[in-house]
Amino acid sequence: MPEPEIAVADIVETVPSALIILDQNLIVQSANRAFYQTFHTSALQTEGFLIFSLGNRQWDIPALRNLLESVIPHRAAVEGFEVEHDFPTIGQRTMLVNARKTMRGGGHDGYILLAIEDVSEERKARKESKRNWQLTQSIVDTIRDPMVVLEDDMTIVTASKAFLTIFGITQAEVQGRRLSELLQQQWDVPALRHLMEKVLPENKPIENFEIEDVFPALGRRVFNLSARKVFQPGNHAHRMLLVFEDITDRKRRERDAIALTNEISHRIKNNLQIIVGLIAYETRWTAPACVQGYQAMQTRIGAISQLYDLISQSSCGRTIAVNAYLTEIAKNLSTSLLGSASSITIEVRAEPLEIDPERAVPFGLLVNELATNAIKHAFPDGAGKVVLSVVQAGSDLELCVSDNGIGIKDKDAASKKASETRGSDYVAIFVRQLGGAIAPSLVEITGTTVRVLFPLRLTPSGGAEPVAA
Amino acid sequence: MAVILVVEDDMMICMVAEMMMQDWGHETLSASDEEEALKFLRSPQPIDAMFTDIYLKDAVLGGCSLAHQAIALRPHLKVLYTTGNFLTDNMKALFVDGAQCLGKPYSQTQLHNSVVEMLAT
Numbered sequence: 001m002p003e004p005e006i007a008v009a010d011i012v013e014t015v016p017s018a019l020i021i022l023d024q025n026l027i028v029q030s031a032n033r034a035f036y037q038t039f040h041t042s043a044l045q046t047e048g049f050l051i052f053s054l055g056n057r058q059w060d061i062p063a064l065r066n067l068l069e070s071v072i073p074h075r076a077a078v079e080g081f082e083v084e085h086d087f088p089t090i091g092q093r094t095m096l097v098n099a100r101k102t103m104r105g106g107g108h109d110g111y112i113l114l115a116i117e118d119v120s121e122e123r124k125a126r127k128e129s130k131r132n133w134q135l136t137q138s139i140v141d142t143i144r145d146p147m148v149v150l151e152d153d154m155t156i157v158t159a160s161k162a163f164l165t166i167f168g169i170t171q172a173e174v175q176g177r178r179l180s181e182l183l184q185q186q187w188d189v190p191a192l193r194h195l196m197e198k199v200l201p202e203n204k205p206i207e208n209f210e211i212e213d214v215f216p217a218l219g220r221r222v223f224n225l226s227a228r229k230v231f232q233p234g235n236h237a238h239r240m241l242l243v244f245e246d247i248t249d250r251k252r253r254e255r256d257a258i259a260l261t262n263e264i265s266h267r268i269k270n271n272l273q274i275i276v277g278l279i280a281y282e283t284r285w286t287a288p289a290c291v292q293g294y295q296a297m298q299t300r301i302g303a304i305s306q307l308y309d310l311i312s313q314s315s316c317g318r319t320i321a322v323n324a325y326l327t328e329i330a331k332n333l334s335t336s337l338l339g340s341a342s343s344i345t346i347e348v349r350a351e352p353l354e355i356d357p358e359r360a361v362p363f364g365l366l367v368n369e370l371a372t373n374a375i376k377h378a379f380p381d382g383a384g385k386v387v388l389s390v391v392q393a394g395s396d397l398e399l400c401v402s403d404n405g406i407g408i409k410d411k412d413a414a415s416k417k418a419s420e421t422r423g424s425d426y427v428a429i430f431v432r433q434l435g436g437a438i439a440p441s442l443v444e445i446t447g448t449t450v451r452v453l454f455p456l457r458l459t460p461s462g463g464a465e466p467v468a469a
Numbered sequence: 470m471a472v473i474l475v476v477e478d479d480m481m482i483c484m485v486a487e488m489m490m491q492d493w494g495h496e497t498l499s500a501s502d503e504e505e506a507l508k509f510l511r512s513p514q515p516i517d518a519m520f521t522d523i524y525l526k527d528a529v530l531g532g533c534s535l536a537h538q539a540i541a542l543r544p545h546l547k548v549l550y551t552t553g554n555f556l557t558d559n560m561k562a563l564f565v566d567g568a569q570c571l572g573k574p575y576s577q578t579q580l581h582n583s584v585v586e587m588l589a590t
Contacts, residue, residue, distance in 0.1 A: 262554055266524060269553035270479055273574040277485030280577040284492070298576040305574050309555040335579045340586070 018116040026051050026068055029111065038118055040089045061085045067099065072112060076101050082119075094123045136230075145245050149230065152200050152238035154178050163244065168217050179242070186213040192225065199227050199240050210247070222251045258312070265308040272305050295336070296372060302332040303368035307360055320360045323350035326388050329367050337375050343383035344375060350390040353397065359454075362433035363399075369426050370401035370450050378405025378448060395456045398439070402449035470494040471588055472514075476506045476521035476535065477551075482573075486520065489577050490584065502526050503535045510542045518547035518587055523570075524554060533563040540565050549587040551575065 018035035022028055028046050036042055041055060051068070052060040063083045071078055081097040096117040102110035137158060140147055146163035148156050159174045167183060179196075180188035189211060198204040205228040212222040224245040229238075276298050283294045306328035310320045330346040338344055355363055367388055374386045389400045427450075431438060436454035473490055477483035478501045487497040498516065500506035502525050509516060519539055525531030536548045550570040552560075564570070567590055571583045 265555065266553040269573045270482065273553065274479070274481045274485075276574040276576055277482060280489060281485055283577070295576065295578070298574075301574060302576065305572075309572075312555050335582060336576050337578075339578070339582050 015115070018118070020046075020051070020114045020116065022051055022068075022112040022114065024110070024112070026112070028054070035116065038090070038116075039087070055087070055089060058085075058088050064097070067097065068112070072099055072101055076103075092120070093118055094120045143243075145243050147241060147243045148174065148179065150179065150196075150240040150242060152240075154180075154196065157239060166218070166246075167215065183216055186211065186215060196227060196240070196242075200229055200238050203229050205229070206242075212251075220248075221246060222248045261312045265312050268308055269305055272301055276301055299333060299336045299372060300365055300368055302336060303329050303364040304361055306332060307357065307364060310360075311357055318357075319354035320357055322353045322355050322363075322390050323348065325355070325360065325364060326350050326367065326390065329364055329371070330388060333368065333371055333375065337372065344379055345385050346371065346375075347385060347387045348389070349387060351392060353390060353392060359434055362430040366427060366430035366434070366452065367399065367401065369430065374401060374403040374405065374448065378403040378407075380406060384447075392456065393453065396436075396453045397456055399452045399454070400449055402447060404447040407446060407448050470496065471517035472496045472498065473584070474498045474500065474506060474509055474516050474519045474521075476500045476502075476519065476525065476532065478502060478522060478524075478526045482522075486580065489580055490520075493581060493584070495584075503528065503531050503538075506535055507538060507542075510539050510546075516543065516546065518549065518584075520549045520551065520584070520587075523550050523552040523560065530560065530563060533560065536565045536568065537563075547587045547590060549583055 013032050015032060016034055018032065018038045020028060020031040020035050028049055028051055031043065031046050036046070039055065046054060052065060061083055063081075063085075067078060067081055067083075071081075078097070078099045081099065083095045083097055084093070085095070086092045096119045098115040098117075100113045100115075102113070136149075140149070140158070140160040141162075143160060144162055146160055146166050148159045148163055151157055155176050155178055156174045159169075159171060163169075164171060164174070169182065174182060180193065192206075192209055192211065195204075195206045195209060199206060205226070207226055209225040210222060211225060212220065214220050224247045225242065226245070227240055227242040230241050279294050279298055279301075283291050286294060306325065307320065310325055310328065326348045330348050334342070334346055338346075371386055371388060378384060378386070384403060384405050386401065386403045389402075391398050391400075427438075431452055434452075434454045436452050439451035439453050470493075473495050475483055475486050475490070475497055477486065477499070480501070483499050483501070487499055490497050498509050498514070500509060506519070506521070510519075519536065521532040521535055523530060523532035525535070528534065532550055532552075536550070539546050539548065548565050548568040550564065550568060551573055552570060553573040554560075556570055556572065561570075569583060569587065571579060575583070
């Protein structure tokens with residue numbers, strides 16, 4: 001059969017890899033377009049020449065010479081032969097050479113087909129990736145907080161030295177395993193798993209996920225977990241960095257502080273209970289006309305006592321939520337002055353503002369005084385509504401205590417009872433303590449409204465800075 | 470009128486609470502901790518209701534524990550808690566069914582209303 005020369009040439013031209021055909025003397029018979037393009041040469045400079053003499057002998061590479069002169073004569077095919085060489089025309093390159101020998105009739109050697117693939121970029125990227133990974137591992141190992149790197153299937157690629165040391169586990173024991181399988185499965189928490197599953201596909205980091213458990217050889221510990229996708233431009237690897245911050249000591253300090261605050265609050269409120277109880281004891285022998293005064297004193301104590309609950313709930317006891325405080329004062333007034341059967345209701349409308357604890361006392365007492373006045377005097381028929389509201393008004397804070405009762409008909413102070421005058425005195429004192437002023441009354445169709453404006457030394461809820469006293 | 474067991478570790482508070490209840494016609498018994506209270510509850514002494522502090526001596530939730538033991542001994546006992554601490558949802562979850570809590574400091578009016586509501590349940 002004739003040699004299929006045309007067919008070979010067709011194949012050679014259609015293959016994207018650089019191909020070159022040599023005869024048994026290693027003379028170039030043909031090469032494809034990809035070869036000429038890759039090596040910046042032409043058919044004229046190539047065909048009919050000994051391969052080693054091509055391009056001013058730039059192909060005279062010892063490794064290639066070894067392949068063609070020593071290996072190919074004994075083997076029909078060689079695959080994946082890697083040649084690294086600095087070509088004068090195209091620079092440093094890594095070539096992957098596949099060689100196949102065709103046999104002629106009678107078992108004689110025919111042609112040698114060399115497929116040359118330029119894998120320089122791939123090898124370079126691989127080296128770069130390896131260097132990056134080594135760098136990452138070095139960084140991971142130098143960070144004090146334990147951390148692990150996870151694949152997208154949640155198996156561990158590597159763990160930092162800190163992780164291995166703290167949890168008393170080896171790299172071999174963690175690699176390829178899921179976090180939930182480690183130790184005594186302390187990390188097998190559904191909420192954490194749910195969050196971790198979103199880190200890679202949704203690029204949604206985990207911030208401050210707390211886990212408290214007993215860990216082998218460590219005892220009870222609290223860890224704060226943070227996770228984020230490891231991102232590198234041009235890198236499509238899907239990996240996650242999970243960091244474990246041991247916050248056991250911090251949590252203990254926080255809990256101790258809360259426990260101390262609660263203990264102090266408990267003792268103060270017990271002492272206030274004794275005072276309220278003694279007042280109650282006094283009322284047994286007090287003339288009925290004076291009982292109201294004693295009861296008013298009890299509600300004032302009640303208004304102050306509400307603060308201690310709110311302080312223990314606030315962050316580090318630095319500010320008091322005004323709306324929560326008003327709600328507690330309203331409850332205290334309802335239970336002490338009205339009872340569940342009363343037709344007088346107290347409504348709270350407050351913006352989410354906070355007040356410093358120092359001003360919270362006169363503020364609470366002021367609200368208590370104004371609301372008590374409304375309850376006692378606005379509703380002779382025993383039904384109505386008192387509204388306690390606080391809004392921010394420009395650079396001021398506006399407290400309004402309003403009712404839908406009978407209104408102030410007699411404005412002559414001289415006709416007021418002694419207890420009412422005393423109430424007004426208290427209001428004036430508390431307003432002065434707050435550094436505020438009573439705003440002029442608006443014309444009202446029904447009821448009474450008292451507006452008090454304070455200089456704005458309040459911060460909105462969630463504000464970063466606490467208010468200075 | 471009812472027989473009310475007052476469980477309070479502060480003697481002054483306990484005495485004033487008992488005094489108020491006696492003024493309203495109730496009979497009172499007093500105990501300062503779980504152990505003393507359980508002695509009454511295990512005895513044949515008639516008791517209709519128990520008014521207990523939650524924080525009893527060193528037992529932070531002693532009143533909650535006591536109430537459960539009390540209900541086990543006397544299923545129809547009415548219970549009213551009191552506390553000087555902030556009442557958390559975790560604490561409320563420990564309450565026996567239907568029980569309310571009166572925060573300290575409470576006035577005679579507030580205690581009266583709470584006792585009336587407790588006995589009416």
